[in-house]
Amino acid sequence: MEPIEKIKAHYNFTAGDAANLKQLQPVMEKHKDEFPNEFYNYIRHFEDTPKFLKDEEIIKRHQAGLKEWFMDLFSGEYGTPYVRNVERIGYAHVKINLPAHYVNAAMHFVRLYCLKILEKEFCADSNECRYLAKSVDKIIDINLDVITSSFIEEEIKTYFLSERVESYLIQFANRFAYGLNLTLVMGLVIMGVMVMGLFVYDISHIFSGNIEKGLLGTLGSLLMMWVVIELVDTEVKHLKGGKFAIRVFISVALVAVIRKLLVSTLKADALEYQLSLILIAAIAVLGIIYWLIAKVEKTE
Numbered sequence: 085m086e087p088i089e090k091i092k093a094h095y096n097f098t099a100g101d102a103a104n105l106k107q108l109q110p111v112m113e114k115h116k117d118e119f120p121n122e123f124y125n126y127i128r129h130f131e132d133t134p135k136f137l138k139d140e141e142i143i144k145r146h147q148a149g150l151k152e153w154f155m156d157l158f159s160g161e162y163g164t165p166y167v168r169n170v171e172r173i174g175y176a177h178v179k180i181n182l183p184a185h186y187v188n189a190a191m192h193f194v195r196l197y198c199l200k201i202l203e204k205e206f207c208a209d210s211n212e213c214r215y216l217a218k219s220v221d222k223i224i225d226i227n228l229d230v231i232t233s234s235f236i237e238e239e240i241k242t243y244f245l246s247e248r249v250e251s252y253l254i255q256f257a258n259r260f261a262y263g264l265n266l267t268l269v270m271g272l273v274i275m276g277v278m279v280m281g282l283f284v285y286d287i288s289h290i291f292s293g294n295i296e297k298g299l300l301g302t303l304g305s306l307l308m309m310w311v312v313i314e315l316v317d318t319e320v321k322h323l324k325g326g327k328f329a330i331r332v333f334i335s336v337a338l339v340a341v342i343r344k345l346l347v348s349t350l351k352a353d354a355l356e357y358q359l360s361l362i363l364i365a366a367i368a369v370l371g372i373i374y375w376l377i378a379k380v381e382k383t384e
């Protein structure tokens with residue numbers, strides 16, 4: 085909870101406001117018995133009020149608490165003990181799981197109730213009425229601030245119970261995933277070097293007289309090199325926070341099958357012919373999948 089001096093400063097709550105509220109004490113004193121009843125008349129229409137204010141005994145206790153809280157608004161003393169008490173009231177509502185919205189709505193009633201009294205009692209001097217109303221507004225806002233902070237702190241607390249373990253696990257998983265990604269990049273770079281070796285090997289077939297094998301092999305290794313470039317590019321983008329591109333994995337499979345097809349066309353036996361047919365079907369299926377994914381990624 086923020087220190088009271090800071091809260092007051094943020095609401096521009098001055099000694100003048102404290103004096104104004106103190107000045108209102110005798111006027112409000114006249115309404116202290118009526119206030120809890122009016123308050124209850126207002127909140128009893130909320131659907132869940134009976135769930136919280138279950139029986140006469142609780143209602144009576146609540147009304148006594150309300151009366152005290154109401155008079156404290158005009159005590160003129162707004163130091164740390166005051167804020168601690170408001171905080172305690174906030175926690176009392178957190179403990180019973182009262183929705184914060186109910187407190188906000190009830191506070192709206194309190195504001196209107198006080199303003200109505202001010203208008204009635206100080207109607208002759210509208211300037212004074214406005215000046216006093218500002219001070220009332222401020223103290224009600226401060227109360228609302230402290231009470232709702234109790235709700236928020238409680239919410240954070242439930243998360244913070246395992247926060248240490250959670251953040252440690254998340255940190256560890258993040259680092260581990262990053263380490264794996266770096267290993268993947270390293271692996272891809274090594275793959276790139278190996279494909280370059282394959283490319284040189286395939287070209288050597290051309291110079292050794294086996295032009296058909298050399299050309300088709302080179303075409304295959306060039307395709308593989310293109311895939312490695314795509315994979316490295318995707319992985320680097322992913323490391324920089326980009327989206328994961330499934331399309332690249334399909335292209336890897338596609339290129340691997342195309343390469344296999346290129347190599348199998350070199351052999352002219354019946355078995356290789358049947359294999360070629362299967363490979364062509366596989367290329368068609370992978371091609372359709374690649375096209376579909378590319379289309380979806382484009383529309384996204």
Ligand code: HEM
Pocket residue numbers: 127130132133136137142145146149150153172173176177180182186187190191194
């Ligand atoms: C401006 C808004 C409200 C204020 C200032 C307020 C004030 C208080 C106070 C002073 C207490 C006693 C805390 C304690 O001494 O431990 C209390 C408790 C309680 N409040 Fe409120 N209240 C507000 C809104 C509501 C609303 C809207 C509901 C229900 C719909 C509610 C239900 C209760 C209940 C059930 C308790 C516990 C009563 C008990 O078992 O003793 N309050 N409230």
